[in-house]
Amino acid sequence: MTAQAAELDPNLLAQSVQGELDRLRAAGLHRSRAVLEGRQGAHVVVRGRDFVSFASNDYLGLAADPRLIEAAREAASRYGVGAGASHLLHGHHALHEQLESALAETVGMARALVFSTGYMANLGVVTALCGRDDEVFADKLNHASLNDAMVLSRARFHRYPHGDLDALDRALGRARARTRKLILTDAVFSMDGDLAPLPELVRLCERHGAYLLLDDAHGFGVLGEHGAGTPSHFAVSSERVIYMGTLGKAAGVYGAFVASSAALIDYLVNRARTYVYTTATPPLLAAALLQSLAIIRGEGWRREHLQALIGDLKEGLRAARARLLPSPTAIQPYVLGSAGAALRAAEVLRAHGMIVPAIRPPTVPAGSARLRISLSAGHTLADVERLVSALRKL
Numbered sequence: 439m440t441a442q443a444a445e446l447d448p449n450l451l452a453q454s455v456q457g458e459l460d461r462l463r464a465a466g467l468h469r470s471r472a473v474l475e476g477r478q479g480a481h482v483v484v485r486g487r488d489f490v491s492f493a494s495n496d497y498l499g500l501a502a503d504p505r506l507i508e509a510a511r512e513a514a515s516r517y518g519v520g521a522g523a524s525h526l527l528h529g530h531h532a533l534h535e536q537l538e539s540a541l542a543e544t545v546g547m548a549r550a551l552v553f554s555t556g557y558m559a560n561l562g563v564v565t566a567l568c569g570r571d572d573e574v575f576a577d578k579l580n581h582a583s584l585n586d587a588m589v590l591s592r593a594r595f596h597r598y599p600h601g602d603l604d605a606l607d608r609a610l611g612r613a614r615a616r617t618r619k620l621i622l623t624d625a626v627f628s629m630d631g632d633l634a635p636l637p638e639l640v641r642l643c644e645r646h647g648a649y650l651l652l653d654d655a656h657g658f659g660v661l662g663e664h665g666a667g668t669p670s671h672f673a674v675s676s677e678r679v680i681y682m683g684t685l686g687k688a689a690g691v692y693g694a695f696v697a698s699s700a701a702l703i704d705y706l707v708n709r710a711r712t713y714v715y716t717t718a719t720p721p722l723l724a725a726a727l728l729q730s731l732a733i734i735r736g737e738g739w740r741r742e743h744l745q746a747l748i749g750d751l752k753e754g755l756r757a758a759r760a761r762l763l764p765s766p767t768a769i770q771p772y773v774l775g776s777a778g779a780a781l782r783a784a785e786v787l788r789a790h791g792m793i794v795p796a797i798r799p800p801t802v803p804a805g806s807a808r809l810r811i812s813l814s815a816g817h818t819l820a821d822v823e824r825l826v827s828a829l830r831k832l
């Protein structure tokens with residue numbers, strides 16, 4: 439057998455991946471999936487048992503809202519289930535059009551384009567805008583999808599230390615003259631919950647002729663006036679910003695969108711490969727999302743309640759042994775250090791009927807394993823008090 443044939447032997451492959459899995463287990467880094475049996479929300483059922491869940495990104499408690507369910511049901515009976523084709527080959531539905539208009543209006547930008555997922559939106563935008571001759575600048579704590587987008591684009595890239603505007607300024611200053619410069623950042627960092635310094639980033643864009651892809655997966659619906667997201671929170675409006683929001687988190691459904699100028703959106707329709715070469719999302723999702731947007735805009739009490747819960751959690755854990763990172767958002771990381779400590783804490787909470795995911799390397803830097811507490815407007819004050827009391831006893 440040649441060496442190459444040996445490598446392709448299915449038994450050898452199984453052995454080598456098994457070795458890799460054993461190493462992950464030994465390091466406390468192996469992951470598996472809990473199986474939800476009922477609806478997603480602040481309260482979930484796993485193996486027939488009820489839990490309070492602090493694990494979802496359903497920040498406004500909309501994933502199982504009856505109005506969204508009804509909108510999806512109605513659209514399914516009218517229009518069917520599958521879109522049946524890609525957007526450019528007759529899979530683009532009137533409901534997609536309506537949703538794009540409503541999204542553009544919600545975030546106050548000229549146009550919006552709906553993608554299947556946030557992951558695909560990031561890959562699509564960065565690879566459409568940047569190639570070998572361009573330069574990309576990325577915060578070290580960015581979401582994996584932005585990192586993958588940057589690598590896939592083949593652009594030269596620089597990763598700057600988290601939030602380090604001086605380092606970013608220097609890197610931008612060193613960029614070659616005629617390249618396109620694109621900064622990538624999470625607006626709300628997904629594992630730390632802190633905000634990117636948006637006004638300063640826009641100033642750097644202006645100074646260096648750069649553009650900013652702002653990934654607002656955790657800000658859209660939660661922050662800003664009427665849930666319009668992080669730019670609204672900072673009262674920043676700039677043509678330098680390409681906005682990306684996701685629709686599977688606060689919006690409670692599935693998908694993502696990019697909002698920008700009419701020209702850029704038209705360009706993405708033509709050039710974003712993750713838009714062009716994939717089946718359109720089911721129109722029934724667009725119907726549910728239109729309902730979700732109306733609720734996001736109209737029911738400010740959800741954001742107010744969420745803010746009140748965040749305040750209660752912080753207050754309750756003020757004197758606790760471990761610390762919450764300073765986050766003003768629904769993502770409240772409780773840092774315990776080792777992967778083992780985070781796992782043990784998650785197990786104790788689970789025994790008390792609460793689900794809080796332990797986040798371990800490589801998702802977060804070694805030594806900063808944590809419980810990632812995510813709060814939702816679907817939680818009650820009593821839910822949060824129960825969590826606080828269990829965490830204080832850890």
Ligand SMILES: *Cc1c(COP(=O)(O)O)cnc(C)c1O
Nearest residue numbers: 555556557581583624628655684
């Ligand atoms: C969740 C997330 C994404 C991916 O969005 P999906 O729609 O789930 O693919 C992208 N960026 C950030 C910061 C995220 O948290």
